[in-house]
Amino acid sequence: MREDSKPEETILPDRDYLMDLLKNIISFRTVAPPGDCYQEIVEWLEPIFRDMGFETTKMKMPAEVFAAKCSDSRLVGDRYNLQADLSVGAEKTLVIYAHLDVVPAEGEWDTDPFCAVQKNGRVYGRGVSDCKGSVAALVAALKALLSKKKPKYNLSILLTTDEEVGGYSGLCYLTDLGQVKGDLMLCMDGFSDDVGIGSNGIITWDVMVKGRSAHSGSSFLGVNAVERSILVMERLIDLKKVVQARRSRLPASSPVKSVGIENLMPILNITMINGGVKENIVPDRCVLRGDRRVIPEERMEEAMEEIERALEPLRSEGIDFELKFYPGYPPMSVDPEHAWVNEVREAVERRMGFMPQLSAAQGSLDQAYATEKTGIPTCVYGVGRQLESNIHAPNENVRIADLEGYTKFLIELLQ
Ligand SMILES: [Zn+2]
Numbered sequence: 001m002r003e004d005s006k007p008e009e010t011i012l013p014d015r016d017y018l019m020d021l022l023k024n025i026i027s028f029r030t031v032a033p034p035g036d037c038y039q040e041i042v043e044w045l046e047p048i049f050r051d052m053g054f055e056t057t058k059m060k061m062p063a064e065v066f067a068a069k070c071s072d073s074r075l076v077g078d079r080y081n082l083q084a085d086l087s088v089g090a091e092k093t094l095v096i097y098a099h100l101d102v103v104p105a106e107g108e109w110d111t112d113p114f115c116a117v118q119k120n121g122r123v124y125g126r127g128v129s130d131c132k133g134s135v136a137a138l139v140a141a142l143k144a145l146l147s148k149k150k151p152k153y154n155l156s157i158l159l160t161t162d163e164e165v166g167g168y169s170g171l172c173y174l175t176d177l178g179q180v181k182g183d184l185m186l187c188m189d190g191f192s193d194d195v196g197i198g199s200n201g202i203i204t205w206d207v208m209v210k211g212r213s214a215h216s217g218s219s220f221l222g223v224n225a226v227e228r229s230i231l232v233m234e235r236l237i238d239l240k241k242v243v244q245a246r247r248s249r250l251p252a253s254s255p256v257k258s259v260g261i262e263n264l265m266p267i268l269n270i271t272m273i274n275g276g277v278k279e280n281i282v283p284d285r286c287v288l289r290g291d292r293r294v295i296p297e298e299r300m301e302e303a304m305e306e307i308e309r310a311l312e313p314l315r316s317e318g319i320d321f322e323l324k325f326y327p328g329y330p331p332m333s334v335d336p337e338h339a340w341v342n343e344v345r346e347a348v349e350r351r352m353g354f355m356p357q358l359s360a361a362q363g364s365l366d367q368a369y370a371t372e373k374t375g376i377p378t379c380v381y382g383v384g385r386q387l388e389s390n391i392h393a394p395n396e397n398v399r400i401a402d403l404e405g406y407t408k409f410l411i412e413l414l415q
Pocket residue numbers: 099130131163189190
């Protein structure tokens with residue numbers, strides 16, 4: 001080090017400001033479904049970004065797009081997304097994404113879920129981990145950083161709707177509008193244990209097995225759809241064994257590893273069965289439903305064709321059925337060697353004090369839709385711990401140290 005060069009000043013977030021932000025953000029009941037107060041939270045956040053020099057756009061989904069793309073009747077009210085852009089003349093633009101909706105606060109809570117309560121080194125409240133804590137951390141990080149210097153990237157921040165209902169109105173809609181523009185992306189809808197570099201795609205399916213009704217006393221005159229559905233289930237269970245023997249090259253998350261599964265795996269489930277109207281009526285239909293989780297090495301179309309191929313021979317055995325697929329989010333994967341992945345990991349190590357592992361999620365993310373369509377290399381990293389933050393359960397919480405650590409990580413990543 002030259003004598004006249006001073007070591008770089010460590011920029012620290014204002015802890016009280018961070019906690020105050022979190023308290024305010026948690027108080028908005030952006031529960032989805034119904035997701036009926038997005039406008040309120042967006043209008044509260046917008047001036048905060050504008051005061052920091054961001055150009056903001058409030059994007060309300062047009063009613064006709066909502067009607068065409070969001071068929072979920074539980075959703076009520078306008079869909080408002082917020083985009084906040086800051087151009088600092090940097091070479092690259094970083095897109096930062098989080099969703100503003102939360103799951104319903106059902107079950108037995110020890111505290112008011114819409115009041116961020118500090119207790120024993122943690123904050124409790126619906127959304128403190130998933131993922132409003134990261135939104136508060138982002139604002140606190142930007143406030144601290146921008147008072148000292150320019151960030152090293154141009155920033156494009158997207159705060160969106162309906163992630164928790166697997167909806168279209170948030171990040172997917174913005175992707176199709178062409179609003180997801182940049183060179184790198186950080187999805188804050190994750191955990192702080194691992195850096196996420198992948199996720200499974202999801203396809204839901206149903207099979208309607210057909211029969212013919214008859215009086216149960218002369219059931220030989222009918223065709224029993226419930227009994228026939230067993231043959232369909234047997235085929236699916238055979239296929240399940242084949243599918244679930246496969247593994248991705250991407251590592252599994254820590255809790256999945258703890259049960260002995262080292263790599264991301266594909267899944268085939270039968271999760272619902274509906275058939276029959278009365279004990280003495282031979283049922284004329286039985287509907288099986290389930291899902292298929294698709295690893296990045298598989299293709300969504302192939303996964304659907306594979307199920308079709310498994311069931312098709314039943315037709316020649318006289319089983320009549322109708323098979324339907326409902327493809328959801330695609331799988332996602334990022335090259336573990338990508339420089340962006342290293343940059344995120346190293347920022348975590350420098351400011352949170354540990355080198356996070358890389359992992360891929362068994363679940364499915366709307367982020368994958370954006371990553372697939374735009375090709376922007378993405379890391380998923382957020383606040384909260386997979387095994388202790390009670391995400392989607394009562395007493396959702398985050399360690400205050402993690403919240404502060406995450407804020408420092410963001411400062412490090414951006415400076
Ligand atoms: Zn989430």
